[in-house]
Amino acid sequence: MEEIFDNVFEHEGRILTRNAVPGSKVYGENLIRISGTEYRAWNPRRSKLCAAIKNGLKNNPIKRNSVVLYLGASTGTTPSHLSDILTSGGLYAVEISAHSMKTLIALCEKRRNMLPILADARNPQTYSEVGKVDIVYEDVASPEQADILLKNCRAFLKKGGCAMIAIKSQSIDVTKSPEQIYAEVEKELSKELEVLERVNLEPFEMDHLFLVLRKRE
16 A cells, blocks of 8 residues: 555555545445555545546645635545545535535534535635635636636645645536636636646546646735
8 A cells, every 4th residue: 555645545546535534424435444554435426526636647735734715515435535634634614505515514413524504605704713724725616607606715835835636617607618618717826826737537536627726925
């Protein structure tokens, strides 16, 4: 087994995180015991970050002690794996859907390094108590994806901190090609953030591009 990033492992072709709540599954993932320790198999078809890792992501700024603001947490699939990674850090999980929030709250009750926030990521002023973070991660299906990320980076991201976004071209404009959407979003983000890496998410997610960016000093 190889540790490819902080608390992220690869074993026999699968990406794993050490289960912070042994015996507990979040979304039906496989639990694997290796040398007496329980790991969770991270499914790249259920998580854009895992898809990016499977497709060769080189820059993963999420460290074990990072503080992460996660926009679009849904029911907590990817956030739960970040919870495994953040053994001495923490995660603010922002979700707009009250229905998803019920499941997310139950997850956060088991995982003490996660804090659920019922809010619209387009209005970061409504959760200003978050304060400064190391990472802003966005997985929101909205035509305003780029604007949402920039607003939250301005409000919360430390200088030199990183942003991560899964661009969903079909949520932005179905009349344009994915490549055109990617170029437009990247141009807008580049006004304030430096692009560190681009990873196409196919075949795990169609018409998605994953970007890792850094806030300029």
